[in-house]
Amino acid sequence: MERQVWETWERATQAIWPLFALDAYFPVLAGAREAAAITTPALGVGELPEDYGQACRAFEEESIYAEVKGLEGKVRVGYALQPTLGSGTLYGRFYFSQEADPGKVRAAFRQATQDIRQGRRSEAYLEGIRLDGELLGLPECCVETFVASERTAMEQMADQGALGKGTSGPEVQAILQEPQTRPRRQLEALLGMPSGRVGENTARSRDLPEDVVSSYFTMDLFPCAPGCARAATHGKEIRAGLERYDAVTGMMYRNLLLHMNAYFLWTREHAAHAAVNSAIAENVLQSRPW
Secondary structure (H helix, E strand, O other): OOHHHHHHHHHHHHHOOHHHHHHHHHHHHOOOOOEEEEEEEEOOOOOOOOOHHHHHHHHOOOHHHHHHHOOOOOOEEEEEEEEOOOOOOEEEEEEEEOOOOOHHHHHHHHHHHHHHHOOOOOHHHHHHHHHHHHHHOOOHHHHHHHHHHHHHHHHHHHHOOOOOOOOOOHHHHHHHHHHHHHHHHHHHHHHOOOOOOHHHHHHHHOOOOHHHHHHOOOOOOOOOOOOOHHHHHHHHHHHHHHHHHOHHHHHHHHHHHHHHHHHHHHHHHOOOHHHHHHHHHHHHOOOOOO
């Protein structure tokens, strides 16, 4: 691989977590994905901001913004701030692409932030998720399954008067976790285990059908079902594109696929995502040549 590309890769692993570089940034750089995204840690907790524009300006002053924006060159970098239903939190979402503009996503989440802040059910929030999926080229069946889960959660939160209130009681947490609980149960049934260390889950993953492994093609999406044909096609195409670009990178992405369902299962125990990322990165990136 050309020296310049390796230098870009090294900058990416310094600016964002190594797994997200391999999962999102590098496939776009290599032409294996048209667009991809990563989500930053929470930008404060408590109450959603009244002024979304001011929150965007404050985000642009954050060091992580400067680091990730500094990767712009062969890859275009954009962002949107996404509200959560319950915690009064905004998350930054960085988009890597060749041409895509997240402006429509940002506009939808701007309106959603105001709706949720005032405890209102927000169609704009669901539309933002759809626009996000469209921009990233995610399978419509997977996006709509997630939208349906989020709609149910939003309705339940609104009925309890907890929408956007930063409430953290067990009943509210159960509502918020349900969109992730369903696909984890499906995966647990396939793996024959409820959870476990990364290595244990990965060992089981090696015995899963190729379509199941490939359907978990990104850390940014739960497939609508393990082995979803559309999601599996995406995973196979990304892997093939990376292998054509560079054999080592293609191999590391294959290793990431084998760990992806372990990532989803392990985080069901609410371990810090940084710890989960570090544990998987130790396995996935052990063969990197730098």
